[in-house]
Amino acid sequence: MTRYFNTAVFLAASVSGLALGPALAQDSRWVQLEAHRELDVALTRAQQYQDSIGNVSGFQLPSEWYALTLGPFETDTDAFEVRRQLRAERAIPPDAFVSSGENYRARIFPVDGAAVAPQVTPQTPPVETPDPLATAEPEPEPEPEETLREAQISERQLDRDQRADLQTALQWFGFYTQRIDAAFGPGTRRSMAAWQADNGYEETGVLTTRQRAELLDDYQSELAALGMQTIRDADAGIEIALPLAMVDFDRHEAPFSRFTAKDDSGVQVLLLSQPGNQATLFGLYEIMQTLEIVPLEGAREREANSFTLTGQNEELRSHTFAQFRGGQIKGYTLVWTPERDDQMARVLPMMQESFTTFGGTLPESTGQASQVARSALLAGLAVRRPDFSRSGFYIDATGTTLTTAQAVAQCDRVTLDEAYTARVRARDDALNIAVLEPETPLVPLAFAQFAEGDMPVGQEITISGYSFEDMLTRPVLTFGRLDATGGLNGEDGVLRLNVTVAQGDLGGPVFGPNGAVLGLLSGQPPMENRQLPPEVNFAVSAQAIRGFLSENGVASGTLRDGVSVPPEQLTRVAGDLTVLVSCWN
Template structure:
């Protein structure tokens, strides 16, 4: 079969060859080209959407598949590395690209996925105007199909000697970058010193084993590029950027691809999750004292975002709270310095454990403070209502709460037996787990021991001598259970030194009390504790007046404590505590006892 071409057709193929030659020349030049890689996306649809958005803002955007099956979104190409760095510097200065955008030589860019149109199309050959001879018209014309491009064979991997030679050519920054990347993926846990010692060699070997490469302990040029590209891709996916909050007085690196600023409500700056990422952040900022820090420590443990299981560590001027359950994880840190309490909370869902193990150290190392804090709220955590402090956060609530009081310097608490009956978990001030170490059901009293020793600011001093009838008494208790963070004082007087049926272990009071007050201390006029509030006896057939209540007297309490080998103190007869001191002391030694199920 003959192939017939007219003059026009010959011209067309000549032009095509010229174009092909030109393209081949461009390909050789493209080996020197550079791109500014802005970010990487995990899935193709997301990459195409982001590339289109960035292209509208910046133009000249390209997208490529990476060996890790992520997708790079880049600006370029540029004819030289210097041009690429200049563009990167300018775009970063304008805030148009993230701080971790980097210059890539495109060595790991596979097929291009963006733009999806706009490629130069070769025009179809046209039939020449001259008329072919009749016999030629009867011939079947055959058109040459372009030969398919051959995929070049990948370059062979470097030998160990070649990899060692390439490694020796690395500068200090390049070596440090490799250690940082190995540390990011959990293979390296030593300091970043840019020295490839035994620890770094072990990390490289572990990375090679994880990726299925020969375990030489020396990364080839291609392996280094893969490691660093994977690291940059993860950083881009997290969007780690420095957030400087002038109102809160805090600077910290945050994963801003996963969260976005929502609102400020003292003492928190709220960052909510992006696209169901499962990640949230709170920045903590308020003016106050050490007591403010301690109050925040106690109340934050009642938040849903701080699961019950986890570490609780409070020091003199800082605290750390961690929590985890099947649905949630959190890490909180706060410190008191120069009249301000500042810190942060990172919250995430379990599927983000791996990423957050890398994000949390970056947040911790970057956290810094400067002058200024969020505007003061209605009061401090030790005095305001819980709702004023928590700024709309969900609060975990106990089944019920009663009162109790410290009886020694290690945090032992005396309370009513009914306050701890049938409880799966018992807490003191909703922050400290406690267990029952002694109980007397007939007297209706119980002793609690905190799981970790506490140092209360005050503890009860008993007075076991008989108090005159008609004497005024002060009752301290959490009348409204867990709604308020400080106890309420209720005033009354002694009506009788025995119960309705002559019980000598109790005394009858005239005082209006609430359920939350039960278990609280009853103070005499000298400031000593003369009893523990019991309330009214259970009697379905009779209803006593609301102001008739009873308390276990101090002499019986002390006898019970001695029999249980529990120490307690007695107020000297010559000591008188004034009303102002009594108010302060009652607030310091009275605690909230909560029952959880």
């Protein structure tokens, strides 16, 4: 008992002033030690903890399990300090965590309903006169530990499943990192020795019968606290082990099966399931990074047919894996709060190991084959929005894009359709034009064909652009008239338009009646002490664009004479080649 003297005093002091009635004290904190399915096991363990460190309470959980706790504590600081001290003394499990107690129901320990501090043995006990007639009962001798030889003999009697179970338990606690093969080679021996050292045993590398039981009991207690169970989602075509004591299935919302936090656990799971190709996978890789559940800090790894995203900040952690196979994209995201780090470090490998796919996918989301619309794919999830968005348009079959120079002038990161990261290949601030090149070649459904020759003044024009920036997934068409070729001061390479536009339209293509691109919408030039009418706007002409592209080694095509594009076809083509350009900082 003397080993826990200081901690016990701290425990008693931490709970002083907190009276517990029929309901738990509001805003209190608890250190949850273990959870057990069987009531008698929970009561036995609670009494053992009470005898050693005190302040133990037991509560029924909504899952019909029973949680053993220390507390309550007035502040998070008190709870975390007690947990730190007791873990350092190895008096409680290393994965004990701080809980708000919101999911605690009826109290099962102690039976009188009050948390009791341990009785601390005085360092100088009073001297008692022995009763000469009393006969002292001898204390039972502890069962001797097996010798190394005896442990080796008992170990040989284990079958394959029992050996695999031991490796799995060692892996769960972070001692074993290799494949579960039920063979006790050098790696397993080293992990057993490490477990023995961590638990105060002689490092023989061979577990005794008692040590094996202790390891497996601890492992089962961990599983019970998390409720790890393998689920089979027939709609998503995914089988995976999940901590069902911490998450509840909520709904299917393509492309996700959503599992929300249970009893304020702070844990979420998303199962990803959708048809698609490699371009869809790469687009999803970019889109996922705009979600609030994927913090900016963390490792990112994208391979040919899969990707992994990790994120962390002071409030949140997440891990996402997705893979592309046979026209299907499937994966999962685990989200948790920092106080669950130790537990999720054990949950995540089990999810990874158990993840298997079968059957079909959830219904396909809306959107075009060349685009991955964030709002369509990730409905219901909070996102980080860009600083601003403008328009652009594809000019070749690999996704090279034109936009205004102002749209990308001061951006840490530029994306196309909020899904694909692009770099600035060339820029001309005087013309207000920039060429963007996607990091991964794209396959747009259409790309621009420029007009060649003179453009009749007075002809009707159509502008395609994201007038409402990232609020819509398809561009808006705006109609107007070509008023003049040349700027207000006679500048070459400029078209003057009679049309009212929005900021999101800037950078979009200006079409003539035959579907050829006449120019790139650049808006109104900055003017001191003057304000142009809203219907006066300008565009960089097709001739100036082609000259700029030629100087920078970018190929472009023209639309042959005599071609006529019906209005309904122009609407479709404009939507297919116009792209949302977003600036992120």
